[in-house]
Amino acid sequence: MKILVAVDSFKGSLSSLDAGRAIASGLLEVFPSWDIRVLPVADGGEGTAAVAQFLGGKIIPAECQDIYGRLHAGYWVLWNDTAIIEVAVASGFVTPDKRLRDGDATTSYGTGQLIRQALSHPDVSRVIVALGGSGSTDGGMGLMAALDCDFFDQDHNPVKPLGRYLGRVMEARIQPITKPLIGLTDVNVPLTGTNGAVMMFGPQKGVPSQRLNSLDQDMAHFAQIVQGPNHHWDDIPGAGSAGGMGFAILALGGILQSGAEVVANWVSLDEWINWADWIITGEGKLDSQTLQGKLVNIVTERSHLQNKPVVAIVGSRAGRVEDLYKKGVRLIYPIVPGPLSLDEAMTNARCYMRDAAIHVGFTLEQCHP
C-alpha cells in the first residue's frame, strides 16, 4: 500500500511535517510494509516558510517590529533566488501581554521591514509573502510605510501607520517595488464590507465590537486614497487577507495567489498523488471554510482529478462539509478519541494523531477504494 501524507499544520501544536510524521509512525507500527511518503504542505499561512526550508531554503535572521512596534527577532527564508516571508513572523498575533491586545493599535510595519531587507539581499530576485496568521488590521499601511510609501493627513502632516489612524489619511505616495512580489492568501476575502478583513477577522485580533463598523469605514476610505479612481484592488479576493496586507501587495504592484496551490506545486503534489494508492490529508479545524481554497480542499480536488481516494484526519470537524465526500474524500476522522479539553488535545496532539492514524490504517486496509 502506497500512502501519501500531506496534512496542514495543526495550529499551536504540530507543524505539517510533525503531524505527517506522527501519522506515518502510527501506520508503520501496525503496517510496517506500507510505503509512506510525508510531504510538508501549507496554505499560505504559518508553515509556508518551513516548506521552503524543507526544500532547501536557508533561514536569514532579520530584526523587525512586532504589531505593537516593539523590536522583534524575525527571519525570512532564502530559497534559490526567492525570499519567503511569513507575515506571522513579524506581524503575527501577540498574546503574552494582554494589556496590549488592542486591535486598533497594530501595524504591519514589521512585515514591510522584512520585505525591505529581503529586497536588498543580492541573491533575491523575487519576494513571496505568506499572508496567513497575521495579528494586524491596518490595511497594510504599515507594510507600505516600511517600503518608502508616505501617508499624510489633511494638514499634510505624516500619519503614523496604525489601524486607528487609517481614517485620517488624505494623501498617499506609493512607491511600487521593482522586483516581482507575490502574496500567498489562505482566504479569499475582499478588503472591506461584511466579508472583509475587519468584519471577518477583526474580533479575533482584538478589535472591539463597537469599533468594527468605523474601522471598516476607515479602511474603505484609506483604500480609496491609496488606489485612486482607476484601481479596485480592494475588491480583489484576498485583498483583505492579513488585515489588508493583501491590498498592500496589490498596491505595491504585486499579485495574489492561492497559498495552498502554490505550496502544492512546490512539493510536486500532483506527482505524489499519482504515485499513491491513498492520500491522507488533514487540518486542525475542518469546517465550511475548508471548502473555500484551504489546503484540505486543494489536496482533495487534485486527488479527485486523478481519481485517488482521500482520508482527512482532523482536530475537529464542524458544519456540513458533504461536498468533500462528493470530491472523493472517503473518511473524515477526528483525532480526539473521546471527550477531552482543547488544552489536553493540543498538548498530546502527537499521540492522538498517531493513534487516530492506526485506526484509519485499519479502515484503509479493509475498505478498498
Place this chain on the structure above:
Amino acid sequence: MKILVAVDSFKGSLSSLDAGRAIASGLLEVFPSWDIRVLPVADGGEGTAAVAQFLGGKIIPAECQDIYGRLHAGYWVLWNDTAIIEVAVASGFVTPDKRLRDGDATTSYGTGQLIRQALSHPDVSRVIVALGGSGSTDGGMGLMAALDCDFFDQDHNPVKPLGRYLGRVMEARIQPITKPLIGLTDVNVPLTGTNGAVMMFGPQKGVPSQRLNSLDQDMAHFAQIVQGPNHHWDDIPGAGSAGGMGFAILALGGILQSGAEVVANWVSLDEWINWADWIITGEGKLDSQTLQGKLVNIVTERSHLQNKPVVAIVGSRAGRVEDLYKKGVRLIYPIVPGPLSLDEAMTNARCYMRDAAIHVGFTLEQCHP
C-alpha cells in the same frame, strides 16, 4: 443499502433505541433510500429490561429498597412467562446524596425483594436478573437475605446484610429458589482476588482504597461459609458481577449467562445480520474490556461469522482494540467532533450521534466491503 443498527446504550445519555434512532435519522437524512433497521440491544446491564419491553413485556411496579436501605419505587418487566429484573433498578449506584457514598454500607437487598415479588406473581415461571450497573458490593448477601436466607455471627446472632458485615458471618442458611433463575452478566470477573468484584469495581462504587483489601478478604470468607467445601461458585466467571450478586444467583441454584448473547438471541440478531449489508454497532466507551464479551464484541463476532462488515460508533475509544478489526470491524468512529467536555458530549449526545452517523454514512457509501 441495508443497514442494521444495534448499539448499546450510552450510559447517562441515550438508551440503545434512542442511540440507534439518532443514527438512523442521520443516515436517512442524507441517504433517504437506505433500508435501516434499528434493534434495541443490551449487555445484561441497564437497557436489558427495555429490550424485553420493546418485545412486548409489561412494566410491573414494585417497591423495594435502594442500596442504602431507603424505600424506592422499583419495577420489573413481565415478558410472557419471564420476569426481567435489572439490578440497576433497585441496587443501582445512588449519587444524589454524597454523604451516603459509603461503598461499605451498601446492600443488594432491594434486588432480592424484586425477585421475591416476581416469583410470587402467578404468570412468572422463570426469573432473569440483569446484573450490570449495580452500586452494591455485598457479595449478594442482601439479595439472598430478601429471599429467606439467614446469616449468623459466631454468637449465633443475625448479621445485617451489608458489605461491612461480611466478615462476621459464621453460618449461612441458604434457601434455593424453586423456579429457574438466570443471571445475565456483562463482565466475567470472579468473586474475589485482583480481578474480583471488590478490586475491579469497588473504587467506582465508593469503597475507600484502604478498605479494598480487607473487604476482598471478608468477601472470600463469606463465600467459604455460603458455598461450603463442595462448591466453588466464587471462582466462576461472572460470580463477581454486580458486587457479588452473580455469586448469590449461583448459590441460590441459578445459572449465569452472557447478557449480550442472551439479548442478541431475544432480538434475532443473527437473522438481521444475515439481512444487512452493513452492521452499525457501538457503545459509550470502547476499550480492551469491549473484547471480553461486551455487546460490541458479540455483534462483531456474530457478524464476522456471516462475513458481514461492522462499523462501531463510540462515545470514546481507548487502548489497543485491534482485534476488533481482525474480526471484521471496518471503522471505529468517535461521536465527538473535536475537543469538548464530557458534560457537553452527554448533553448533546443525540446531535453528535446523528452527525457522526452522517459522516459514517458517506464512508459506507464509498467503501465497499
